Amino acid sequence: MTATADAAPAQQTASLATVGLTKRFGGVTAVDGASVTFHHGKVNALIGPNGSGKTTFFNCVTGMIKPDEGTVSYRGADITGKAPHRIARAGVGRSFQLCRVFPRMTVMENMLVAVRSTSLRRQLASARDAEELDRARGLLARVGIEHLEHSLARDISYGQQKLLELAGVLMADPETIMLDEPAGGVNPALIDRIANLVRSLNAEGKTFIVVEHNMELVMGLSDHVVVFDRGRPICEGTPTVVQSDPRVLEAYLGI
């Protein structure tokens, strides 16, 4: 890495950051002392070969599993080991690998699940207030599935479910959005559509952290790439820097 590439991230504001994050499953150390900083307002990508610990890292950061060692912070505040719903309400939304929606709820009901405030009065009020319905319709229109509002989520196509999941995450109005393999199992046209959505949302100020296998997408989309191998980052920087790093080639190609 060049000196300029090292200096540039230091001036960035940290979004999510981990220090020495470690998670073991029995004898296997899935995440091994990973210290990673993602940048606020940028599209960050986390890549790495299969089994390099990306998803475990992702789950530790979002609170789905508790790390054994190390800390996770978000915008300077410690969120290590906090419950997923607290991390969500701190402003970090996430999608799931292989896409998860609420199958026997309608598309609109899927949109209305996200919790922005747990004030008692708000929670006991009707879920279908006009303002929320308007927001939901706006976001469904934005991802292009507003015509499916009344369909059950299980009846729409996989690609549409992916779009619904993203729209549902946006309902919580997160400032940071973590996507676990957004391009997994979808056709090229839809990948373009998702990439365009990420770009336009990023232009509006949303931070993205994307775990992805699709190199073309990652390189075309990201400002900052972190490469994982054997549970820790081996290299980070702009897509161009990462692509030419010998350690990345070694990890991916074994040469």
Add this chain to the structure above:
Amino acid sequence: MPSASDTVSTTDRRSRGSVALKAVGLLVLAAAVLSFPSVAANPFILSVGVVIMSYAVLATSWNFVGGFTGYISLGHAAYSGLGGYATGLLVIHTGVNPWLGMLLAGLAVAVLAVPIGIASLRVRGASFVIVSIALVLILLLVFQSWGSFTGGSNGLRVPRPFGPEVLRPEQHERFFYLHAALLAVALLTWWLIDRSRFGMGLKAIREDEDKAQALGVPTFTYKLIAFVVSAFFTALGGGLYALWFGFLDPIFQFSILVGSYMVLMSLLGGIRSLFGPFLGAVIVGYAVEYFKNQYGDTQFHLVAMGLLLGLVVLFMPDGIIPAATNLVDRFRPQKTSIREVTQAELAEQRRTAGPEAAQADQQARTDDGTDIPTSDSTVTEGARS
């Protein structure tokens, strides 16, 4: 999009129509329930009606947990039993007004449900079912063995709230209306939760708990609240039954069978429907009484119930109400869907609509400012998928 305004108006019309239909249905149901005591042929039939209403209260109360969160508790007899015993013991030992005693018993059970819920809601699926059964068995042993306080296996005689001058048929009639009133309160509470944000969170837990939590739903707190509300209403149901029946025996109060009935009734009617457990209670409650009456003390009614449960799970996993609703929907005009308009049809519509429409479409998109996909891309997506 050309069909957008049509879609909205059909939806509105349909929802207005269904509101009117629901109001009529509700009035008919209320009239049927309220007139039952006057049309009941004899006191025995009336007492069967009270039993069915009691089951309806219990099943509806069970459905606060089962229906909303999908956590299937086979041990809800613990809360009806505790509610019954607490009511009886309060009346006997403190001489408190029986109705106040019943309410206090409900509150006490609700408080007790907090630690029980904290312990048992940590596990999901089959493990939760086992934990829920364990509690009933423990309570059965305790209430059988602690004879000096609970009356043990000899049972507990609960003083009747109405004096001896109120004759038996009159008793049945009053308790029928009391149960109906409690059922109405439970149904109203269920409906209020169902339409609330809280309810939306609970239903999301039923569908995918981790996903719900990732969207900010405090899943554990929500489950616990639903659990406590459920235990409260179940205990009130148990207390009211105790005041009516006047006698409690641990073997019937803390029985897996009573808990299973609540589950069977709810599944049969439909756990996602407000009136599902009520409908299930009417069918199962009537069937149980019928079989008991026809075949006496044999276990035949259990075989019949087992068969019924098997049939429901096999052929109507969502219950009667959703199955019936689907059937009715099939004969209604079909819902508007993107698949009804093919790309070719849309192109044809565009051609006939002429350039003004296209311009208006373009204008709408520009006004919005966001990158709403054009109709073309939507249809392309629909065709591809």
